[in-house]
Structure formats: C-alpha cells, structure tokens
Amino acid sequence: MKQILIADKILIEKELYENKAVLIDGNKILDVFDAFESEITHIPVKTFPPGSILMPAFIDTHTHLASYGISISKPNLNKFQTKKETLEFIQNYIKEQDKEIYIFVGYDESKWEDEQTLFKEDLNKISRDKAIILRRICGHKAVLNSKALEIVKDIDGIDFNTGIALEYLPLNLYQIFKPSIDERKEGILKAQEIALNLGIRGIIDITDVESFKAYQQLKREGKLKLRVGIVLYERYLDYIKNSGFEIDFGDDNLKFLGIKTFLDGSVGAGTADKLLKTDEELEYLLKQCQEYNLQLLAHAIGEKAINQFLNVFEKVIKDNYLRHRIEHFEFPYYQDIKRAKELNIYISMQPNFVALWGGFDNMYAKKLPFETLKRCNLYKTILDEGIKLSFGSDCMPLDPFLGIKGALNHFIESEKLSLNEALYLYSTAGAEFLFMEHKIGKIEPGYYADLIVIDENLRLIENVQPFE
Ligand SMILES: [Zn+2]
Secondary structure, eight states, X not given: OEEEEEOSEEEETTEEXXXXXXXXXXXXXXXXXXXXXXXXXXXXXXXXXXXXXXXXXXXXXXXXXXXXXXXXXXXXXXXOOSHHHHHHHXXXXXXXXXXXXXXXXXXXXXXXXXXXXXXXXXXXXXXXXXXXXXXXXXXXXXXXOHHHHHHTTTOTTEETTTTEEETHHHHTHHHHSOOOHHHHHHHHHHHHHHHHHTTEEEEEEEEOHHHHHHHHHHHHTTOOOSEEEEEEEGGGHHHHHHHTOOTTEEOSSXXXXXXXXXXXXXXXXXXXXXXXXOHHXXXXXXXXXXXXXXXXEEXXXXXXXXXXXXXXXXXXXXXXTTOOEEEEOOSOOHHHHHHHHHTTOEEEEOHHHHHHHOSSSSHHXXXXXXXXXXXXXXXXXXXXXXXXXXXXXXXXXXXXXXXXXXXXXXXXXXXXXXXXXXXHHTTGGGGGGGTOTTTSSSOSTTSBOOEEEEOTTSOEEEEOOOOO
C-alpha cells in the first residue's frame, strides 16, 4: 500500500531538511520530494506534528539481544519487600509452571522488612525435586536448593551447606543452566518488542550457537521483525569452520557475520588495562578470520588493547574488506585514532557508557588517572577523523535514546555531538556494519522503508513500517 509521510524535518545523512515528503510502498521507499510542490492527490498522506523528525530506523551495532531476552523473561523478585512474600511468590510460580529448573532473578534481601537471610533450606521447603535458583540483584550472588546443587557439583565459589554461590555461578548462570530453544525464542520475541518500541530495526547480536538457532526458527516462522546480524563468541571458531558459515551468509532479515574476541576487560572491574591475548595469539586469530572469511569483532576498551590490535592488524591485513571491528574503543591514544582511520578499521562505540559512567566525579573518574579520563569516548574526534563509526548499546540497557543523550551531553565539551550527528551514528552509519548500506539506513528511493519518527524530546512517535 502506498503512503506519503510528512514530518517537520527529515534526516538525510547528517543533515535535517524541512518540507520534504517521503513516498513509500509497503516496505520500500519510492520517492523523496518537496512536500509543497507535489501534485499527487490520490495517495493517503500521514502528517506528523511540529518538531517531528522522520529518519532511518535505529541500528544498534552491539547488542546481546538474545541473552537480554532470556534475563527479562525470568520472574523478577525485586518488587517484594519481605522474605515471606518472596517465598510465597516462588511457591505459587512453581505450582503453575511445569519445568525441571526454575531461575528467579532480582531478589534483594537487604530491603526485606522481615528476615534478611536466605539459604538452601528456605528453598528446599518449597521443593526438593525441582531445581530452584535465585540470583541476587547484583548478579554476583545466588542461592540454590539441594536439587540445583546436585546439578552443579564441581563449580568454584559454592558453599554446599548454605546453598550460597558467589561470582562464577551467578555470573555464568545461563551457560550453566542452559535455556531451552523455546525459552530463547520467547526471550528474543520479548526483547524484539522492546527494541521496536524504541525505534530499533537493525541489530547485531553477539551470542551463542543455540540462540542463533532460535533466531533461525523465528525467521522461518515469520516472527523475526528486526534485521539481525549474528556474531558468535570466539569459542565457536571450530564449529564455524566446520559449518562453512562465512561473512554476510544469510539474507536481509538474518545473516551471519563473524566472531567476537576479548582483548581486555572493563573499567568497572578494574581490568581495562589487562591484555587477555598475546600478539601471537591475536595474529593467529586474525589470520584464521581472513582464511575463513569471518569478520572479527575485537573488544578493546583500554589504550593498551587498542594499540595491540592496531599493531597486529597493520602486520596482517592489507585491505579490510571483511570490515573487522574494534568494540568500545573507549580510551585510545590520539595517534591510534589516526592509525585506525588509515587502516580502515570499523568501530562500534556505546554512548550510553558516557551517560552512565562519564563525568569528572563518576565511576570512570574514580577508576582512571586524569590523563586517561581526558581520552574518554572521543566521539567527535573519531567522527571528524572520518572513521567508520557507529553506535550500539551493549544492552546496558537497550536504549538508543539514552545513548544519544549521552553523546549530546558528553562531559568533555569538545567531544559533544550535535543531534544530527548522534542520530546519524545510531542509524545510517550502522547499515555498513550489517553489510546493508545499499538497502537500509538512508531515505532514498529503492531503500527499505525501515523508518521511524521521533520528537524533539527524543521519544519515539512511530516505528513506521515493521516489515512483513
Ligand atoms: Zn558486549
């Protein structure tokens, strides 16, 4: 069905234009023209209010959408103010659902008004033959009943007398208690709904093989409404080599891209200056990616890991046709920004990180020397250098609007982006990361009508055309 869309402004590349109309037919853009010169009268017109911006839908180039979906699907205990209410809820939930393993998240015993303790025996009273696991809100602590403890026999950090598990188990919960394919599908659909309501239409999901299968099933069932690029963790390299997957294998709805490796840790954990690979290991990995046509996503937050990647890359790669990427690129040396440009490396950054942890008295400032803090998330410098840069959320949380606000309000004055620039980086720029720059991310005839309308206060007015 044909339709004409007229918003107050439309975003084309990094510029906003007024008085433009866009003609779409189903999920394709047919024409862009001056709104007041049109002689078309027989096609319905949809006009959006003053202040509205019509733009390409958001593309989030770094997510963990499937695992985000799994975690939001788990029953959350955070709303309960007492131990009694918490345990009653668990008891009723288990009565209603027929499963072998029950995972609950979000409990916070520090705010319970009755007893502020929770042990194995509390959960055994509810069930001894079904596994029950409660993960604390912080993610670093869990409590298991006896049945659940039988499953996890040889894992570090578990006190079998109390049923309390610290660190490894709670942090790797979904690798230890693997969700079923149906749970994964349910999670992806929930997360997809959230994404669509935030104006997102394209994502890259860094995930595992089981979730990739869940995506494939959803696609076959016609339920996948996002355009998804799949990146698998490095531990699947042999699996990928054997399966014959290569970069850009798939279609406009779901495609495979490559693998993700970690070169350092995080600022929050105090490990952003710790290299996780030797140069030789990284060189071998890059060569494998070249040989098997796989894109490499290298997680590098600190200057050391960024520098290491550039050094090895320079040695191995002559032409970056596989669009190898650096993820985060948070604290590069200035000269390494120039080198990244020369080497044509793709970079995905997370502007929500600045919104969450930026500033002169926030987490980054407390953890890092001032000299490093001054090189924090240099969006403007990197964009102006002409680097292939795009934005993503890392699902912390999944929300492009938070990220855009982070980029607009950067605590380093000279690194603030304009609204147009931030919108561009969260939409148009991401298309190339999905190998779809000729199909999405622009308002031009022939492109998919993956379009959204937002208002001046950075809220979604409409996700125009979720494709059929
Ligand atoms: Zn990530």
